[in-house]
Amino acid sequence: MSPTYSQIDPPSRLLMGAGPANVHPRILRAMATDVIGQMDPEMTAYMDETMALYREVFQTKNHWTLLVNGSARSAIEAALVSLVSPGMKVVIPRIGRFGLLLTEIVHRCGGIPCTIDVEWGQVVDPAAVEAAIIEHKPGLVAAVHGDTSTTTAQPLAEIGAICRRHNVLFYVDATATLGGMEFKTDAWNIDVATAGLQKCLGGPPGSAPITLSDRAVEAILRRRHDEAGIATGQPQGDGPVIQSNYFDLAMLMNYWSPARMNHHTEATSMLYASREAARIVVEEGVDARVERHTRAGRAMVAGLRAMGLRVYGDDATRMANVTGVWVPDGVDNARVRELMRKDFEIEIVSSFGPLTGKIWRIGAMGVNAQKHKVLLTLAAFEAVLAGEGFNLPRGAGVDAARAAWDAA
Amino acid sequence: MSPTYSQIDPPSRLLMGAGPANVHPRILRAMATDVIGQMDPEMTAYMDETMALYREVFQTKNHWTLLVNGSARSAIEAALVSLVSPGMKVVIPRIGRFGLLLTEIVHRCGGIPCTIDVEWGQVVDPAAVEAAIIEHKPGLVAAVHGDTSTTTAQPLAEIGAICRRHNVLFYVDATATLGGMEFKTDAWNIDVATAGLQKCLGGPPGSAPITLSDRAVEAILRRRHDEAGIATGQPQGDGPVIQSNYFDLAMLMNYWSPARMNHHTEATSMLYASREAARIVVEEGVDARVERHTRAGRAMVAGLRAMGLRVYGDDATRMANVTGVWVPDGVDNARVRELMRKDFEIEIVSSFGPLTGKIWRIGAMGVNAQKHKVLLTLAAFEAVLAGEGFNLPRGAGVDAARAAWDAA
Structure with missing residues (x-):
């Protein structure tokens, strides 16, 4: 008997991991x-x-x-x-x-x-x-x-x-x-x-x-x-x-x-x-596109820090388009990723080798390096972390990210 | 100054060469x-x-x-x-x-x-x-x-x-x-x-x-x-x-x-x-699909022969989906291909090595292994060859191919 499968119809998911990102x-x-x-x-x-x-x-x-x-x-x-x-x-x-x-x-x-x-x-x-x-x-x-x-x-x-x-x-x-x-x-x-x-x-x-x-x-x-x-x-x-x-x-x-x-x-x-x-x-211009990704990275870092999280790596050499953030004590890396996917249809990822399970990586690239996608991702992340018992000031991440995006 | 190019908008061409064929x-x-x-x-x-x-x-x-x-x-x-x-x-x-x-x-x-x-x-x-x-x-x-x-x-x-x-x-x-x-x-x-x-x-x-x-x-x-x-x-x-x-x-x-x-x-x-x-x-079934390609190849061979052309290779080991045909004396291989493309938006191709310029290859595969596409290709081919001075019985190719497709 032949296998039968339905047509391609994946969930409409926001891909804020390390790539692939959503396609224009x-x-x-x-x-x-x-x-x-x-x-x-x-x-x-x-x-x-x-x-x-x-x-x-x-x-x-x-x-x-x-x-x-x-x-x-x-x-x-x-x-x-x-x-x-x-x-x-x-x-x-x-x-x-x-x-x-x-x-x-x-x-x-x-x-x-x-x-x-x-x-x-x-x-x-x-x-x-x-x-x-x-x-x-x-x-x-x-x-x-x-x-x-x-x-x-x-x-x-x-x-x-x-x-x-x-x-x-x-x-x-x-x-x-x-x-x-x-x-x-x-x-x-x-x-x-x-x-x-x-x-x-x-x-x-x-x-x-x-x-x-x-x-x-x-x-x-x-x-x-x-x-x-x-x-x-x-x-x-x-x-x-x-x-x-x-x-x-x-x-x-x-x-x-x-x-x-x-x-x-x-x-x-x-x-x-x-x-x-x-x-x-x-059409967008290479410089304008870099500027957009820079804003996205800056907003992400500001938002994560305002939530009381520790951002991975050095500010001077951090990539604009993927931000690492340490998993706080007592919080389960995989469970947070799963809840982000299940409740918010947002993908974030972990990392490899010595960093496996130790950090999350949250990306904002291509068509996803947009203000609203960064802000909504942070809002979802806050809700999931709060639900997992991490003590954070509600709303602070989104507000800080919003201000950081708009900063000159 | 940046180069500017229009959006992807190729001609709607029938690809009856050796592949790629048109996509389903x-x-x-x-x-x-x-x-x-x-x-x-x-x-x-x-x-x-x-x-x-x-x-x-x-x-x-x-x-x-x-x-x-x-x-x-x-x-x-x-x-x-x-x-x-x-x-x-x-x-x-x-x-x-x-x-x-x-x-x-x-x-x-x-x-x-x-x-x-x-x-x-x-x-x-x-x-x-x-x-x-x-x-x-x-x-x-x-x-x-x-x-x-x-x-x-x-x-x-x-x-x-x-x-x-x-x-x-x-x-x-x-x-x-x-x-x-x-x-x-x-x-x-x-x-x-x-x-x-x-x-x-x-x-x-x-x-x-x-x-x-x-x-x-x-x-x-x-x-x-x-x-x-x-x-x-x-x-x-x-x-x-x-x-x-x-x-x-x-x-x-x-x-x-x-x-x-x-x-x-x-x-x-x-x-x-x-x-x-x-x-x-x-969904089509592998056997049914093979049968469809077999009919297409059989029709193509019958049509080409009815036009007075010599088909390349042995009947016993000929591929179903690509048919070679010798270029008749006095006819220009490249010019025929160009006229097929320019006047009929149909692609056929030549071959390689010792066969460069000596044969055309006409394919019928995937979504192109259909009766109407084989018949229309032969009709166009006949018109181009006749226009180039090749003496052939008008209409014979299409009629023969039509009968061959339907033969059990």
């Missing part, structure tokens, strides 16, 4: 558009326009600004597998779980990770990165911008300048911050940056923008080896073969070039979503 | 649904239901039937990188471009491809596969079912039996046939099969179903090494580390298990699409 309705409507052929002129025009739009989102002049077809970590792996050849040393400043992920992927690529660790909640001193570059002579420095596991953002400008001075390529995972925090690919001397749609860009998970500097492209093209079924006699590289076909950025760039070497079939609906997400960012 | 409207509507959190109970329930639905689509009892987040070739690479360890021999019967792709990926995984080649348009004799197994003692046989580059389908049942007899794992790329031609994972002794949504399953490109037998799972779990940031102390394997993180099926299975180890963020909208696509297949 315009992006949902874009995805509901029928597909066209991958080599049709309208499709390749959409690809070119998507490149132009993401140049603005990434604040870069990089020609090679495109999409990897997969979740955010697909672009992380595409960047690393294309840049890291076997035996290459990679310096990795680590501020949380996603620094561990970079280490893991470098290791699987045959690279040698040289890690710089700090206590979770802290960031890495650029001087430590420079010392590691001098000690290890790496081919690459790979860092996470905002690590949602610790709600902390690593300052990048100084590290970028150091990398450029020492002529080392610099990769940054900007999944959790692009479109929500200041991120200046060119000004910060970042050679490769990757992201995902499902955080501050306001789209669904499953498409991963990437941008590559000319220096990075040169390094990758030295490893160009087109697959036999589609090669067209273009010049090949003499470097080691990239160990992934799907993530081979040399071939992906060719597919996104006028040559249109037919690598994979572009994920059309996710391309529509990615293009629409960037179009919304550009 | 129900799937488009499913994608327009807002996302929910990846660990929300409704989301994990959708994941479990998707597994159950694809078991029916793949005609298997395999528990491990899930999605890889990417284009069809993402699942090919996930299967091969998880199964093929460095130095492992892999026997690859090759009937077209996608056999070259399997070779390429095996090579990049550090495996040793042992290829069996035939002239394009032919299929591989199972006896040759058995001889290669005896000669090379491979760890895996990897084959393509329907290779769209040659519009030819490799018979699989006998090869599957041979693999089982010699205790060799059997991987099949069913991207172009699943949901449109008979495909029996269990009955044909296939250990791992992968597909894509954008052909006979009627969805958009960008999600890749995969099914794994217990034998395959056992081999993959020997290589299980959970990444440091998310490991939960479950037993690890003692085999070589899988060289990709994103495509590590041991971790992906864990994410799709009740343990829900938080690997990547599932591509929610594409999961909605994949689930709806399978729901439509199951």
